[in-house]
Amino acid sequence: MKSGFSGGAVVSWLAGVLLVLPVAAIFYTAIGDTDELFTHLMNTVLPTYVGNTLVLVAGVVLLTLIFGLPAAWLMAMCRVPGAALLEWLLILPLAFPGYIVGYIYTDLLDYAGPVQSALRDWFEWSQPQDYWFPDIRTLGGAIVVLSLVLYPYVYLLARMAFIEQSANLLQSARLLKASPWDSFRRISLPLARPAIAVALSLVAMEALGDFGTVSYFAVQTLTTAVYDTWLGYSSLTAAAKISALMLVAIFLLISAERYSRRRQKLFQKDLRRPENMRYPLRGGKKWLALIWCWSLVLFAVGLPLLQLAGYAFDYFLASWTREFRDYTFNSLLVALSAAVISVLIALVTAFYRRVVNRRLSVLPMGMASLGYAVPGTVLAIGVLLCLTTADHWLNDVAGYLGWGRPGLLFSGTLIALVFAFVVRFSAIAVGSVESSLGKVSPSLDMASRTLGYGTAAMLYRVHLPLIRRGCLIGALLVFIESMKELNAALLLRPFNFETLATYVYNFASDERLELAALPAILLVVVGMIPLILVNRSLEQQHL
């Protein structure tokens, strides 16, 4: 059957291939080229970096589980006072960039900070040798800080899984005289295991790809190694080799996640738990539960937000600068371009899939979604590899034609930044568009065809209006993620160009975050928007 969508097919495949290129380039370079620097690193520091990375990932996974799982179970299964507020306060830490939280705790806990000063006054110590205090700017500190901002993944997905478990199962368990602990251990936990595994693999990927926090704490990991080999030694090849190493780790993590998800069909989805089915909490247990949940909120949201507000109050004029306004505009420009392009790509690939129902037609969509798993720093290397090659070709061709040398048209401009964001975040737009397109019954397509509409007219008159909301949400999420993205921006921003994220990070790493308090608050607030959206849509599903 003629599809009448051949233009769409070409664009779909083109977009798919283009978005896969950076990853392909990393492997191509990593395998193809030899590099002395990499051998040298391999023999000297790389084993330490790998060790640090492993400890970091394992530590963060463990600690997010300890933070998130009890909170999830309490909120899903027990009657906690003030649950409506607590439920979504517990998600908010995700909005904080780790390096901001790290900076704030360093400020609070280092030798000159209020905590140690107070202790010294109290115990009348006078110098560092008089007492022991943990140093936060270490691998351990990085683990704690990253866990504070990443535990909501575990909390969110585990809570969902607990809520979706059939109330009948738990009622049966109670009739069979299982205590709350019994039914958690023997029913809820095993049933929620796939969801928890998904959450932990997300946490692991975030921890593996984190640059801001570890670099602020001067902890050497593979991510900082990629950054240093490129900016310090200017070796793209060595950077590509380390990146390839990380991609293999990511691949293993994703495989583990897929593997644990294969049993997710077991979940029973519908029954909303009646309020009186929740375990009542009394006396000491109630206070323990409250202290646990509110401590998480206090340490992950409350203190950092208060401290930022304090900086902003004290340094309002100093941080209300022209740079702040210029860089906000820069960020808006880049994020908006990335959002529009991502949604266009999502639309074309999803429509192509819809109209051409062949086994291969789903592929462009998958290719466009691949970048989401790639850490920003790694992706930046891939983008650099592609775009510098493109620049070389362009300059060669231009030189041959006698048009002079256009220079670094791709790799040295905003194009690189937007391209990287599109590669990294298209998956969000594709997911959003795809899921709303999936809700449009296929019989609407057939009805439109029999009513005399060709493919293009049908997509414009029927599908586009119906998935408008999905497009908007997809665009909004890509926009926000692009505003916040630091890792790729640090490597790819053009000379003398800052985004909000790189601007705030630079101040933090110069120990002057106070002077960037306003942009930091803006970053956090912008990051909260998708969390509120997500929580609202979860609640609507369960009404």
Next chain:
Amino acid sequence: MSTALKIDRLACNYRKQAVLEDLSLEISSGEIVCLLGASGCGKTTLLKAIAGLLPLDAGTMTINNKVVAGDDVWLPPEQRHIGMIFQDYALFPHLTVRKNIAFGLRHWPKAKVGRQVDRMLELVHLQEFGNRYPHQLSGGQQQRVAIARAMASEPDIILLDEPFSNIDTQVRHDLIRDIRRIFKAQGVTAIFVTHSRDEAFAFSDRMAVMNNGIIEQFGTAAELYFQPRSRFVADFLGKGSYLPVSMQDNGTITTPLGEHATPVRQEFVQGQDLEWLLRPQSLRLRPDAAGKGIIIEQTFMGDSCRYLVELDGYRLTVNSRELLAPGDHVELLVEPHAPVLFETA
């Protein structure tokens, strides 16, 4: 009566599996035809092939004397002038009832569109609902909007895919009667697909019983019910009992219920063992303490009773107005009819 649709030796494959094979069908204009069969028999595939939503692998198809599919010809659905009604109605949720109905009229002059939409709304008795959205209507009302939308552009044929399966049983029969009345009044040619013989009986003029990608038999409901040409058709259309009989040379058959005359049938030879199909309506029973039949089961159905009767070791299903209890003795009589015979399986 002119021919509205002619299908000649059509074949359709899906992933290299034959779904429809060597299928021919001819439908007159103004006729309502039902494609009846169990799920997976190919009835929906045939409907989609007619609409142009699926490609053909062989055969030709003609709508109102215009070839729409055949050698080197394949018209896409938007050029076939066909209306289609879907199981989920496929109303556009972002458009009002009026805009849904006008959707297929985009090349008409504006004033004419308004008049046509008004006419359609009146036809399906939804005059007050023109500015509502589909989700504000009941299932039956949505169904009527779908019908109005399909009829608005005055297509050559209207196709309906399981149109009544989402409607409550209580209102289904009224709706079927209403729609049949509308179609007949407007002279619409319609083909609809269902797996329910009750819907097929109530809605269609003629029906095609399908099985494994072929049409087993095409005819009126009474023809198919009382004169099925295959056991499949016989069993699909209703309850029946089989008795072993043997063919005599004088055109009679010897049966456990005595000798019966039968028109001479070329396909059976003398002395051949055959099976005789008996519908519950073709049998009559009379309470008789000396009768050979014994009631095994009674099912009360309101206007009559259905009995399972054992006779010489055979079990027969019989309809009767008599009120009898299991264990009662009865005599079985055969209503005069042309016997339906099949080769012994």
